[in-house]
Amino acid sequence: MNEFLTERYKELLGKDFRILERDMEKPCPRYIRVNTLRIGERELKKRLEEKEYVLRKKMNNCFRIISSRISPGATIEHLSGYYMVQDWTSLLPPLCLEPEGLVWDMCASPGGKTSHLSELMRNKGVLLATDKGRMRALFYNTMRMCCSNVIIYKRDAKSIDFEFDKILLDAPCTGTGMIRKTKHVSDISQGEIDYLSNIQKKLIEKAISSLKEGGTLVYSTCSMEPEENEMIVQHALNNGMKIEETGFGNTGIVDPFGYELDKDIKKTTRIWPNESTGFFVAKLVKK
Amino acid sequence: MKIKCEAGEFEINEDMKKIIDKFGTPFAAGIFLKQKNPSIQEIMMKKLDIPKIIVNKMGEKNFIYGKDILNESIIKKETDSGKVIVCNEKGDKLGIGEFEEDIVKNLADIGIYLRKEKS
Numbered sequence: 001m002n003e004f005l006t007e008r009y010k011e012l013l014g015k016d017f018r019i020l021e022r023d024m025e026k027p028c029p030r031y032i033r034v035n036t037l038r039i040g041e042r043e044l045k046k047r048l049e050e051k052e053y054v055l056r057k058k059m060n061n062c063f064r065i066i067s068s069r070i071s072p073g074a075t076i077e078h079l080s081g082y083y084m085v086q087d088w089t090s091l092l093p094p095l096c097l098e099p100e101g102l103v104w105d106m107c108a109s110p111g112g113k114t115s116h117l118s119e120l121m122r123n124k125g126v127l128l129a130t131d132k133g134r135m136r137a138l139f140y141n142t143m144r145m146c147c148s149n150v151i152i153y154k155r156d157a158k159s160i161d162f163e164f165d166k167i168l169l170d171a172p173c174t175g176t177g178m179i180r181k182t183k184h185v186s187d188i189s190q191g192e193i194d195y196l197s198n199i200q201k202k203l204i205e206k207a208i209s210s211l212k213e214g215g216t217l218v219y220s221t222c223s224m225e226p227e228e229n230e231m232i233v234q235h236a237l238n239n240g241m242k243i244e245e246t247g248f249g250n251t252g253i254v255d256p257f258g259y260e261l262d263k264d265i266k267k268t269t270r271i272w273p274n275e276s277t278g279f280f281v282a283k284l285v286k287k
Numbered sequence: 288m289k290i291k292c293e294a295g296e297f298e299i300n301e302d303m304k305k306i307i308d309k310f311g312t313p314f315a316a317g318i319f320l321k322q323k324n325p326s327i328q329e330i331m332m333k334k335l336d337i338p339k340i341i342v343n344k345m346g347e348k349n350f351i352y353g354k355d356i357l358n359e360s361i362i363k364k365e366t367d368s369g370k371v372i373v374c375n376e377k378g379d380k381l382g383i384g385e386f387e388e389d390i391v392k393n394l395a396d397i398g399i400y401l402r403k404e405k406s
């Protein structure tokens with residue numbers, strides 16, 4: 001962690017910063033999400049255990065890999081679309097959205113959450129998945145996971161003009177929640193945070209204008225920076241949205257770096273990278 | 288109904304068509320279709336009227352590496368000619384092949400997902 005991030009996290013976390021610092025040294029565990037369109041949780045566990053996997057249940061349809069002999073990307077079960085290698089924190093945005101009807105995944109590639117949304121929809125309704133790039137990865141992931149209700153477009157999300165029942169905005173971000181996995185986040189500067197924060201504001205404005213009245217928007221990032229999270233949610237609250245509890249704990253920060261945000265922003269969920277990848281999730285409804 | 292997308296031909300439903308009519312040709316949509324043979328996605332998702340063969344561990348390994356299957360790797364077969372869905376001993380569908388004399392030619396297999404990721 002560079003000095004810049006260290007100082008920020010010390011201020012945001014207070015004495016809990018020590019826990020983060022301690023966990024930073026530990027290896028980052030891997031998780032898999034069971035694709036219930038293809039197989040049951042128990043059956044998959046049994047099959048992987050036969051291949052000398054040691055798994056521990058993390059949450060419904062999600063296991064932590066304690067140890068494995070074969071890489072989880074190279075098993076028959078993976079190629080058959082029985083699971084996706086995905087951090088448990090990445091499962092929260094689709095679960096929080098409770099997707100149904102006409103759903104838009106604005107920033108979809110490489111498709112971890114797209115395939116999860118499709119699974120939760122049991123391939124019913126329509127799921128529009130857009131991204132500026134990585135089309136092949138998105139296509140192959142949804143195909144492997146047997147998703148049949150997905151339409152994929154290579155587009156800037158800002159160019160889409162339509163009304164949706166539910167929207168997931170898993171926004172491009174600095175990725176500072178991945179700090180235990182990727183070294184590059186150590187170079188993050190205020191300039192980059194501000195740059196992405198501006199992009200996120202424009203994307204969330206697009207999401208708001210594309211939602212039907214009463215429609216739900218889930219906003220998520222794998223960043224730990226309030227400018228990319230709580231402050232973007234504040235922008236949404238200023239633009240006709242109200243907040244709902246995510247169901248995963250009210251851990252949002254309402255007074256980052258001396259700013260005073262709407263108290264309701266507490267209802268967002270912020271997971272620090274102690275146990276996995278750090279993540280932020282907010283659930284918003286159009287008034 | 289069938290439509291042409293950037294990634295090939297696909298099968299979509301009425302609801303999807305409404306969106307596509309508005310936005311134009313997508314990269315991909317619905318279920319992927321191959322030209323002459325069923326795609327892997329179709330094999331997985333549809334009840335197709337194609338007989339099965341079951342192969343042993345060796346056959347499974349060769350097949351998902353894109354290779355053909357030798358007769359000695361076949362444990363059970365519902366036919367010995369034409370197109371077949373290739374399964375392993377657990378019943379997982381590994382892809383589609385076609386009998387050519389003593390071997391089953393690999394037409395498409397799930398190893399594509401691994402090979403694509405690497406390429």
Ligand SMILES: C[S@@+](CC[C@H](N)C(=O)[O-])C[C@H]1O[C@@H](n2cnc3c(N)ncnc32)[C@H](O)[C@@H]1O
Nearest residue numbers: 107108109110111112113131132156157170172
């Ligand atoms: C955090 S990643 C998304 C991960 C994905 N949701 C998943 O679960 O696999 C952010 C994505 O936003 C895409 N992106 C950035 N700007 C965009 C824009 N204006 N429109 C659409 N996608 C955009 C990037 O290409 C990148 O793939």
